[in-house]
Amino acid sequence: MTELSLTIIFIVGFLALVSTSQGVLLSRASLQGFLTYLAVPIVIGMAQMVVLCIGQMNLAVGAMGGVSTAIMATQMADHKVSIPVALLVGFLGATAMGAINGALVVLTQLNGFIITLGTMTILLGVQYRLVRTFTIDKYPTSLPDFGKKNIVGFPLILVIAIATSVVLSMYFSRTGSGRRVLATGGNALAARLSGVSNSRSVFIAHTLSGALVGVAAIITIASLPGINRSIGGDWMLSSFSAPIIGGVLMAGGTVAVYGTVIAAGVIRLVDIARAQYSLDPSIVSLTVGVVVLSTVALSEWRRRRTVRQNEGRKVLPA
Amino acid sequence: MLSLLTVALFIFFGLKNSAFFNADFVIYPLIRDAATLSVIGLAQLCALSIGHLNLAVGRMAAVSALAAGAAYQYLHVSLLLGLFMGLFVGASLGALTGWIIVKSQVNAFIVTLAMDFALLGFVTYIYVTFTGATTAFTTKPAGMEFWRNTSWHQYCVAGVCGPKIFPMMLVPAIIAIAVIGFIFSKTRLGRELLSTGSNLRAAKLSGIPVDRRVITAHLMSGLLAGLAGIMLAFTNGSFTAAIGSQFMLPSFLGPVLGGTLLAGGSVAVLGTFIGTLLTLIIRQGLSVQGIGLETLNIALGLVLLTALSLGQIQKMFTAIRMRGRT
Numbered sequence: 001m002t003e004l005s006l007t008i009i010f011i012v013g014f015l016a017l018v019s020t021s022q023g024v025l026l027s028r029a030s031l032q033g034f035l036t037y038l039a040v041p042i043v044i045g046m047a048q049m050v051v052l053c054i055g056q057m058n059l060a061v062g063a064m065g066g067v068s069t070a071i072m073a074t075q076m077a078d079h080k081v082s083i084p085v086a087l088l089v090g091f092l093g094a095t096a097m098g099a100i101n102g103a104l105v106v107l108t109q110l111n112g113f114i115i116t117l118g119t120m121t122i123l124l125g126v127q128y129r130l131v132r133t134f135t136i137d138k139y140p141t142s143l144p145d146f147g148k149k150n151i152v153g154f155p156l157i158l159v160i161a162i163a164t165s166v167v168l169s170m171y172f173s174r175t176g177s178g179r180r181v182l183a184t185g186g187n188a189l190a191a192r193l194s195g196v197s198n199s200r201s202v203f204i205a206h207t208l209s210g211a212l213v214g215v216a217a218i219i220t221i222a223s224l225p226g227i228n229r230s231i232g233g234d235w236m237l238s239s240f241s242a243p244i245i246g247g248v249l250m251a252g253g254t255v256a257v258y259g260t261v262i263a264a265g266v267i268r269l270v271d272i273a274r275a276q277y278s279l280d281p282s283i284v285s286l287t288v289g290v291v292v293l294s295t296v297a298l299s300e301w302r303r304r305r306t307v308r309q310n311e312g313r314k315v316l317p318a
Numbered sequence: 319m320l321s322l323l324t325v326a327l328f329i330f331f332g333l334k335n336s337a338f339f340n341a342d343f344v345i346y347p348l349i350r351d352a353a354t355l356s357v358i359g360l361a362q363l364c365a366l367s368i369g370h371l372n373l374a375v376g377r378m379a380a381v382s383a384l385a386a387g388a389a390y391q392y393l394h395v396s397l398l399l400g401l402f403m404g405l406f407v408g409a410s411l412g413a414l415t416g417w418i419i420v421k422s423q424v425n426a427f428i429v430t431l432a433m434d435f436a437l438l439g440f441v442t443y444i445y446v447t448f449t450g451a452t453t454a455f456t457t458k459p460a461g462m463e464f465w466r467n468t469s470w471h472q473y474c475v476a477g478v479c480g481p482k483i484f485p486m487m488l489v490p491a492i493i494a495i496a497v498i499g500f501i502f503s504k505t506r507l508g509r510e511l512l513s514t515g516s517n518l519r520a521a522k523l524s525g526i527p528v529d530r531r532v533i534t535a536h537l538m539s540g541l542l543a544g545l546a547g548i549m550l551a552f553t554n555g556s557f558t559a560a561i562g563s564q565f566m567l568p569s570f571l572g573p574v575l576g577g578t579l580l581a582g583g584s585v586a587v588l589g590t591f592i593g594t595l596l597t598l599i600i601r602q603g604l605s606v607q608g609i610g611l612e613t614l615n616i617a618l619g620l621v622l623l624t625a626l627s628l629g630q631i632q633k634m635f636t637a638i639r640m641r642g643r644t
Binding site for chain 1: 371423428433442570616
């Protein structure tokens with residue numbers, strides 16, 4: 001339902017922008033730009049989604065991504081490490097950060113919010129230490145070239161993002177582990193009574209979030225000319241807005257991979273519209289904030305109406 | 319325990335580098351910042367008291383400062399009237415947030431987070447639209463300099479003057495601490511808020527209007543956030559969109575270090591001030607040693623995580639001891 005309406009909004013919005021720009025948006029360069037910068041919001045949206053589905057949140061996505069790209073860039077620029085090794089180290093670093101978040105949440109039994117607030121602060125410090133005030137771009141040009149590659153007209157990095165989302169979707173729908181994570185998010189007590197280890201689910205969700213941030217970091221470093229300390233600073237809003245608009249329940253227990261992807265696309269359209277009509281950037285966060293707020297209210301209202309209808313039919317509410 | 323640690327750290331940093339004891343350049347600004355950040359800590363504490371979080375404290379502060387600044391700039395109101403207008407806006411925003419939480423039954427952190435995003439765009443948009451390139455309201459109402467720069471030193475009773483290191487900014491903070499402390503320890507409202515926080519169902523069954531209390535808690539949170547925002551604007555001397563952007567971490571550090579439970583039901587009002595003071599002493603102490611911003615961040619994050627883990631370990635020990643007794 002949400003996904004269908006979002007798809008329609010995306011198509012209508014895209015066509016509206018194409019017609020008002022006299023077709024400029026369909027030109028090779030601007031279409032390329034649109035699709036390329038869609039990749040990161042998709043992946044960080046999923047990184048937040050996997051934590052939201054256990055009813056927690058990861059405030060540190062931006063800081064983790066910043067540190068991860070900083071690790072990759074300094075490895076290549078200062079230590080002359082080859083590209084694949086540097087990318088792998090950065091990816092594993094992000095995964096490890098996620099695992100640490102998960103371990104801390106499990107050990108302290110505190111809300112993931114407050115734990116990731118702490119790790120976010122620490123990681124921001126680490127990021128500034130690694131990058132300082134410089135822009136690191138002294139790495140082989142084959143990496144930016146890789147970022148500009150196309151596969152049948154689509155940017156390679158967007159293909160990577162989509163492929164990641166397909167794998168993630170399979171994980172949640174086809175594997176036992178994915179379903180156990182969702183069970184924890186849906187009802188922790190019921191999950192425990194049916195033999196699911198909630199601690200393991202929490203740990204897996206945070207680690208997975210870290211791994212997805214690692215993928216986002218790879219995409220970022222491949223699509224940008226250089227790395228500085230501002231990387232990741234603007235990730236938080238989009239990481240939350242894509243899954244929430246895409247229909248992931250805040251209470252946990254559900255994922256909407258396709259919804260998250262298409263919502264990221266819609267947000268990207270708002271951004272394009274802003275550039276096209278030269279509006280102030282603040283208008284984007286205002287719009288997105290209002291949309292997120294109303295989506296949350298609307299979905300809750302719909303849920304309650306369903307419950308009421310079910311009660312009318314003398315069926316016990318779920 | 320926390321106060322002892324604070325005093326010990328204060329003396330430690332002073333002994334390591336005597337520049338830390340400089341009254342005008344270190345201690346005075348430190349206490350002035352502590353005053354502002356304690357108020358933002360109290361704003362968070364009000365939300366924590368009912369087991370909620372308010373992620374929009376910083377942006378509520380920004381909107382209140384925006385309202386006060388606009389009132390000074392365009393309506394040429396007096397300092398006090400502008401302050402009240404700002405506080406009113408903050409309180410209304412808080413009440414609105416509380417109302418949305420109650421009506422939608424959505425988790426408080428999501429509502430306040432979405433509120434934060436919406437207000438972030440709103441604040442920047444207003445500043446850019448109304449003030450153009452300066453993006454600040456710069457009109458200084460009469461009396462603002464007094465609050466910014468003077469200390470208790472100017473006031474003497476029977477030949478004894480107040481200490482030089484206590485800024486005037488401490489006055490609103492002390493008032494806030496006293497009022498909030500009074501509400502939570504002595505009034506029915508405070509007890510109702512705390513029982514709503516410790517057990518919602520039990521509170522409801524004992525006849526407490528929990529929905530109204532949730533709105534009250536968020537109203538108080540918005541009001542205090544607004545006060546902190548205006549205090550910061552006075553300290554800075556201008557009303558900008560950047561006000562409140564650094565409030566989120568300190569708003570949690572103060573109450574959590576002070577001993578306020580994240581789960582609700584227990585608050586430490588004075589502890590919030592001491593916790594805030596402790597973090598600022600660590601921050602200032604390290605920066606007097608010439609340690610950079612990045613290490614400060616790492617240190618503060620570690621302090622938060624350690625404090626949280628300690629609280630948890632303490633709870634575990636208590637549980638084990640209780641089990642031993644039964």
